Amino acid sequence: MNDTNAAADSPEFPVQQQLDAYNARDIDAFMKWWADDCEYYEFPSRLLARGTAQVRERHVARFREPDLFGELVHRASIGNTVIDQERVTRTFAEGVGEVDVFAIYEVVDGKIAKAWFRMGAPRLAGRGSEPMR
Template sequence: MKIVSIIFSVAMLFSTSAFAASTSSETVNNVTDIVDIQLKAYNNRDIEAFLATYHKDVEIHYFPEGLKYKGKDKLKEEYEMLFSRASYLNAAITHREIQGRFVVDTEEVTAKFLYQGKELENKFKAIATYEVEDGLIKRVLFLK
């Protein structure tokens, strides 16, 4: 029930009539493929492959704060910094829901960073909702 509430919230945030789009297996495969490629690039800290999965006008939202930033240039700046500081990144999908062009992933994230000569590990759970448009990720909403 919680995931239905999240999907409804996302639909309201990104309100379009296409939310009720078909969920045929072809649509699902195309929508999930780009998200899976993005996740693999994130885990490999491959900035070019990561950026290639996003629309040029991508929007990154955090709930409940709202829009954090917009555009691929800002996305590159944010993730280049993350990728350069992390000695290890891994996001593993523990649950996935698909509705039309929306993919809602529950992820277990592990990040390792060097801080004052010591490696620190941070583990957390995140819910990421991806809106895919024209084969690229157009919007992301993070719930932490």
């Protein structure tokens, strides 16, 4: 599923725009959708980045990965909260693989104010569902 038809005033819109920018590996377009004082968490409560400078820093190196791609599997929203289930292809130290991710976004005034990420075990390409070690 790719919710590219979200209304511009819906909470889904900035979430989709940042996912599109993520997949294009366009850091400036990606950052456009994050609030200046945003918070970025490893689910449930481990703060990984606060503010756009720290979020940008976390993604600059990732955007250099040649195989980076976030596939939207499912999206649900209630109020200003958007939850994405994604399958993300990454270039890990051990090789190319994928990881299942739940991304929870709180959108305020058209920008992502807070985000929480719950990641599954990475799987290397060609190893089926066997987790990486």
